[in-house]
Amino acid sequence: MITQQDLAFDQQHIWHPYTSMTRPLPVYPVVRAEGCELELASGERLVDGMSSWWAAIHGYNHPRLNAAMKQQIDAMSHVMFGGITHPSAIALCRKLVAMTPAALECVFLADSGSVAVEVAMKMALQYWHARGEPRQRFLTFRHGYHGDTFGAMSVCDPDNSMHSLWKGYVPENLFAPAPTSRFGGEFDERDIAPFARLLAAHRHEIAAIILEPVVQGAGGMRFYHPEWLRRIRKMCDREGILLIADEIATGFGRSGKLFACEHADITPDILCLGKALTGGTMTLSATLTTRRVASTISDGEAGCFMHGPTFMGNPLACAVAAESLAILESGEWRTQVAAIETQLTAQLAPCRESAQVADVRVLGAIGVVETHAPVEMGRLQKFFVEQGVWIRPFGRLIYLMPPYVIATEQLSRLTAAVVKAVNDPSLFR
Ligand SMILES: Cc1ncc(COP(=O)(O)O)c(C=O)c1O
Numbered sequence: 001m002i003t004q005q006d007l008a009f010d011q012q013h014i015w016h017p018y019t020s021m022t023r024p025l026p027v028y029p030v031v032r033a034e035g036c037e038l039e040l041a042s043g044e045r046l047v048d049g050m051s052s053w054w055a056a057i058h059g060y061n062h063p064r065l066n067a068a069m070k071q072q073i074d075a076m077s078h079v080m081f082g083g084i085t086h087p088s089a090i091a092l093c094r095k096l097v098a099m100t101p102a103a104l105e106c107v108f109l110a111d112s113g114s115v116a117v118e119v120a121m122k123m124a125l126q127y128w129h130a131r132g133e134p135r136q137r138f139l140t141f142r143h144g145y146h147g148d149t150f151g152a153m154s155v156c157d158p159d160n161s162m163h164s165l166w167k168g169y170v171p172e173n174l175f176a177p178a179p180t181s182r183f184g185g186e187f188d189e190r191d192i193a194p195f196a197r198l199l200a201a202h203r204h205e206i207a208a209i210i211l212e213p214v215v216q217g218a219g220g221m222r223f224y225h226p227e228w229l230r231r232i233r234k235m236c237d238r239e240g241i242l243l244i245a246d247e248i249a250t251g252f253g254r255s256g257k258l259f260a261c262e263h264a265d266i267t268p269d270i271l272c273l274g275k276a277l278t279g280g281t282m283t284l285s286a287t288l289t290t291r292r293v294a295s296t297i298s299d300g301e302a303g304c305f306m307h308g309p310t311f312m313g314n315p316l317a318c319a320v321a322a323e324s325l326a327i328l329e330s331g332e333w334r335t336q337v338a339a340i341e342t343q344l345t346a347q348l349a350p351c352r353e354s355a356q357v358a359d360v361r362v363l364g365a366i367g368v369v370e371t372h373a374p375v376e377m378g379r380l381q382k383f384f385v386e387q388g389v390w391i392r393p394f395g396r397l398i399y400l401m402p403p404y405v406i407a408t409e410q411l412s413r414l415t416a417a418v419v420k421a422v423n424d425p426s427l428f429r
Contacts (some may be wrong), residue, residue: 002029002041025378028385033060036406038390046390049400049414054217054249056280058203058327059403065279065327067322072319081109081313088318095325096286099258101267106294108287108305109313113248114147117210117221119307120244120270121151124208127242127293130300135207136171139199139241143178144211146246147219153212157219174198174206179224183214183263183363196397199235208242208270209235213260214363217249220369221397223361229264236269242293248274248285252324253333253404256341256364269293280325284317336404340365340411344400347415352424358396367400369418373428380427387417398422 011024029041036059037045051057058065061409072088079086093107108123108285110116121138129134138155145160153161154170163170166167176195181188199206213229236243245268250260253274257263261271270293274285297305344367351357351369359370375393386393391398391414398421400414421427 002031008250022064025381028381035061036403036410037308040385044385044388046385046388047402047406047410047413049389049391049402051276051401051403052280053275054401055275055278056253057252057276057333057404058279058324059405060280062279062327064323065281068319068323069281069316072316075315078311078314080310082308086313086315086318088315088322089313092322092325093286093317095322095329096273096288098352099325099329100271100288101261103267103290104271104288105291106289108289108307109318110285110287110307111311112147112283113272113285114149114152115309116248116272116287117146117152117155117246118149118272119245119287120210120272120289121155121208123270123287123293123297123305123429124242124244124290124301124306126297126302126305128207130296130302135205137173137202137205137207139174139176139195139202139206139209141195141211141216142175142179143216143220143222145216146210146212155315160219161255168413174202178216178220178222179228181225182361183225185225187225191225192228192231195232196235199239199241203239203241206239206241209404210244210246212246213268214263215250215255215260215366218394220364221370221399223359223363223366226264229261229266229406233264233266233268236408242269244268244270244272246272252276252328254335254364254366254401256337258328263351277324278317278321278325281319281320281324282314284314286320326424333404339408340402340404340406343408344415347412348418350419351422356422356425356428365401365404367415367418369398370424371396371398371422371428376427376429380421383421383424383427384417387413387420389414389417391417 001073030038031041032039036048039045039046096107108119110119140155143157146155154173176198181191245261247259251273271288278284341364344362348360348367351360356371358372374396398418
């Protein structure tokens with residue numbers, strides 16, 4: 001039960017992601033989630049097009065995930081990870097090591113995607129420090145998104161993340177223009193020149209290149225040509241610079257491959273995973289690296305990797321993550337994601353006829369409709385709820401990232417709502 005007083009309290013006292021305390025937008029009370037539907041306090045059910053920010057890939061209230069958590073809770077919900085290990089962490093890390101490229105042998109478990117990125121950046125800094133050649137800069141693309149903590153923010157798009165607000169506090173990293181060669185299109189050689197120039201000019205300062213492989217997510221929902229990754233991998237090998245792949249959004253099948261790096265058949269030196277790692281049930285992330293990087297760090301001045309949060313390797317999160325990976329191991333996700341891709345491609349195509357729409361693109365279980373004008377967030381959100389769907393657009397982007405288990409009719413409801421929305425000019429600024 002949620003009362004009007006509860007909602008008033010929420011508006012007065014509770015900060016939601018990226019919201020104002022003086023001009024709060026309405027929030028919708030969800031009391032239950034089942035399969036691919038969210039149930040509101042009013043009893044209405046919404047088809048979920050977001051997978052709770054791309055994490056709930058198997059849908060909600062999944063019996064296998066629930067059972068894994070219940071079993072773990074009866075044994076222990078948490079125990080410290082310093083000087084202690086436990087079966088769930090070992091089971092999970094075994095699976096992670098087995099399903100990622102062979103060179104990625106060493107796993108660091110952390111609390112959230114942003115922290116996995118902090119850990120990856122720290123690994124790169126410590127690696128160079130241990131080599132007696134400290135390097136402190138990162139090279140990345142514009143339109144990237146890597147999280148909201150300060151290190152992660154320093155490699156997010158400088159405009160989207162308002163670097164001007166944090167000037168002097170957030171490290172100044174190097175930003176190349178975002179790739180323009182699109183996924184599925186021709187690779188334009190000219191695309192890479194500014195990136196290569198920036199790399200050449202700063203080659204002795206750069207600790208690592210960090211990027212979201214193939215899909216730039218929250219920074220613009222852009223899909224770029226995998227050739228970019230092959231070229232960058234080669235540049236990194238030539239210069240000895242580390243490559244960090246942030247697969248927090250793309251990992252575990254979202255782009256049609258288990259990991260987006262597979263589109264280019266490359267292995268990063270450091271890989272960040274999160275979001276769908278626990279099937280969207282609990283917060284957990286992992287940063288994997290090679291034996292070479294791990295040994296270099298470990299043999300450096302600190303004698304260890306300098307990170308160790310209180311809830312590192314939380315057993316409950318590890319147990320459910322191991323079970324989520326076991327579900328993926330059946331391989332069913334491949335057919336599910338391919339079917340979603342086909343359906344999104346067909347059913348979002350009519351959006352192209354709307355004057356509001358600048359672009360429509362689909363990759364794996366990601367469908368994006370980019371509009372010319374920014375959406376009227378409050379109004380569009382209400383419109384979608386009235387259509388019986390949960391879709392959370394941002395800026396000029398209306399996108400769908402449903403759970404992989406979504407039924408054809410449920411996905412049709414989502415796409416129909418998007419098509420209807422882009423034909424209503426009152427929903428755009
Ligand atoms: C690519 C990428 N990296 C990092 C993050 C940050 O993850 P979290 O929100 O769990 O801190 C996100 C979140 O959207 C992301 O998409």
